[in-house]
Amino acid sequence: MESVGRESAKDNALFFTCSLIDYIARKTKNTRVEVVNALGKKNLAKIYDLSDVYHSDNIERVSDDFIREARIKMGNYDNVTACKYAIPSYWDIGKVYKRLIKAVAEREKIEIIDALLKVYNSFVSSKIDDYNSSMYYENPSYLLECYWENKLI
Numbered sequence: 001m002e003s004v005g006r007e008s009a010k011d012n013a014l015f016f017t018c019s020l021i022d023y024i025a026r027k028t029k030n031t032r033v034e035v036v037n038a039l040g041k042k043n044l045a046k047i048y049d050l051s052d053v054y055h056s057d058n059i060e061r062v063s064d065d066f067i068r069e070a071r072i073k074m075g076n077y078d079n080v081t082a083c084k085y086a087i088p089s090y091w092d093i094g095k096v097y098k099r100l101i102k103a104v105a106e107r108e109k110i111e112i113i114d115a116l117l118k119v120y121n122s123f124v125s126s127k128i129d130d131y132n133s134s135m136y137y138e139n140p141s142y143l144l145e146c147y148w149e150n151k152l153i
Contacts, residue, residue, distance in 0.1 A: 009052070010112070011098065011102065012051065012052075012055075013048050013049070013051035013052070014048065014098045014101060014102060014112055014116075015094050015095060015098040016047075016051040016054065016055045016094070017044065017047045017048045017051060017094075017116070018093070018094035018095075018096075018097035018098050018101070018116075019090050019091050019093070019094025019095075020047060020054070020059065020062065020063060020066070020090075020094075021035050021036055021039070021094075021097075021120070022090035022093040022094055022097075023059055023063050023090040024039075024063045024066060024067060024072065025077075025129075026080055026090060027063055027067070028067060028072050028073070028074055028075060029074055029075045029076055029077050029078050030072065030073075030074075030075035030077055031075070031077050031125075031126070031129060032097075032120055032125055032128075032129055033120045033121055033125050033126070034072075034075065034077075035072060036116070036117065036120040036121070037120075037121070038070045038071070038072045039066060039070045039072075040070065041113055041117065043066060043069065043070055044113050044116060044117070045113050047066070048112065048113060048116075079129050079130065079131050080131070082131070082132065083131040083132060084132055085131065085132065087131060088131060088136055088137075092136070093128070093129075093136060096128055096136050096137075096140075096143070097116075097119065097120075097128070099140040099143075100119055100124070100140065100143050100144060100147065101115045101116050101119050102115075103140065103144045104118060104119055104144070104147065107144075119147065122147055122150070123150060123151070124143060124146055124147045127146075127152070128143070
């Protein structure tokens with residue numbers, strides 16, 4: 001597997017995909033699961049497969065293109081404004097999701113995009129997206145165990 005820097009190209013692609021999802025969610029004031037489901041498997045695979053191209057472009061323009069293509073409407077979910085503490089960047093959140101999705105894909109022996117859809121559609125996603133909780137900076141193995149147990153442990 002091709003490696004760029006400390007991580008593989010596929011890990012970087014997943015990181016960018018998850019970060020873009022968070023960026024779009026913040027911009028459109030939707031939950032992350034709403035953005036993932038609106039984008040759909042085809043667009044998610046496109047972002048993942050072409051992440052090296054999209055990453056070299058302006059994230060504002062890339063997000064606008066996918067918002068338009070997927071017809072993502074403005075929502076009223078604003079976890080950034082609601083945050084009472086330091087707000088994690090969309091890159092920070094992308095890293096959290098990347099680790100969890102990669103672990104799920106490896107353990108379940110499924111494709112990355114299938115794991116991405118499962119993780120964002122799980123209860124863990126709403127917990128990670130609550131920036132007033134501690135979930136987004138919890139140990140990756142704890143997040144994975146919560147995902148497997150389908151509850152906070």
